Amino acid sequence: MSTPDKIEVRGKLTPDAPLAKLVWFKSGGNADWLFEPADIEDLSDFLKALDPDVPVMGLGLGSNLIIRDGGVPGVVVKLGKSFAQVERVDTVSLRCGGGAHGVLVSSKARDAGIGGLEFLRSIPGTVGGFVRMNGGAYGRETKDVLIDAEIVTREGEVKRLDNADLGYSYRHSELPDGAIVVAATFRGHPEHPDVVQAEMDRIQEARENSQPVRTKTGGSTFKNPEGGKAWEQVDAAGCRGLKKGGAMVSEKHCNFLINTGDATSADIEDLGDEVREKVKQHSGVELEWEIKRVGRR
Structure with missing residues (x-):
């Protein structure tokens, strides 16, 4: 080899x-x-x-x-x-390349009169990431709309996996390590384009108002604990605005970490771990990372 x-x-x-x-x-x-x-x-x-x-x-x-x-x-x-094409399969389904952005998928769905995929507009990612992480927002998740996914395994084999094959749970799939999602088919429901656009606008406005979307951030840092919200735990533990080096807990939404300008990745990860420890000391809740951390320390 x-x-x-x-x-x-x-x-x-x-x-x-x-x-x-x-x-x-x-x-x-x-x-x-x-x-x-x-x-x-x-x-x-x-x-x-x-x-x-x-x-x-x-x-x-x-x-x-x-x-x-x-x-x-x-x-x-x-x-x-070449992996970012989105094509209509039938009256309620789209075939999407693994590199297609959520904004493109939801817009193509609107143009095709397909509802139910509006939430993808608010997730700053690609179809491949949605499939791997069971990406979701505003009450819906990838598992709710995915029919199947096409992957290339670490060994180079091209395979099709049904929704049930992916073993979905909250922000998790059982997609094999090293596999790359190259396409996915999503199913929605018939809807007038104006209704779809109105829902996309509502979601985008809610996101703009509640999240620090115009900063260097990574999205939701911690998974929501059973029966609660991660941001509430972070806030109650006094971590809103907490800083370490160039990293800071967002004051707008304290389940977001921010690079204020010159943060190292170590600053960001260490701040996240400090928040987790403070929450555990305050409430006994052990927050789990939602953000993936990869590479050499």
């Missing part, structure tokens, strides 16, 4: 690739390799040829992610425009 530099690709393969510019926190180290495949076949062939000991990770918009300062070992796969 081969190292990345020995494999012929049609896409773009970059060694020691900076990742900070690709993630919302704008912090973190480099990937050993960044691969942007030309198409599914290019990705499949690359993974088949790649030494199985080399780790592989998919990267979407990087909104729910801390890239640690030591960088990411192995290969980071980022899907480009």
Whole structure:
């Protein structure tokens, strides 16, 4: 089996690739390799040829992610425009590329007269991330609308997985490690485009009013505990506005961490761990990270 530099690709393969510019926190180290495949076949062939000991990770918009300062070992796969197509399958379904943004999916659904996918407008991510993390907002989750997903496994095999195959729970799936989601089919319901647009506008306004969307942040930091809200636990523990280095707990929504300008990823992660400890001391609740933390410390 081969190292990345020995494999012929049609896409773009970059060694020691900076990742900070690709993630919302704008912090973190480099990937050993960044691969942007030309198409599914290019990705499949690359993974088949790649030494199985080399780790592989998919990267979407990087909104729910801390890239640690030591960088990411192995290969980071980022899907480009060829994976961002959204096509109507029938009167209530869309086939979406793994690199398609939530805004595009919900807009295409509106144009097709399909309701039920409006919540994807508010999640700053791609279809691949939605499928892997069971992305959700405003009372709906990916598992509520997903029919099936097409993946390329770490071994390079192209497979189709039904909703039930993914073992969904809150912000979690059983998608195999190293697998890359290259497409997914979502099902909604018939709805007038004006009604869909009104719901998209309502969701966007609610998000703008309640979340620090115009800052360097990573989205919701902690999973909601059983029967409650993470932000309430953080607030009650006195952590609103808490700082560590260049990282801060948002004063607008305290389940969000912010890079105020020069935070390292260590600042952000350490602040999150400090918040978790303060919440545990205050209420006994052990908050779980929702944001994924990857790479070398």
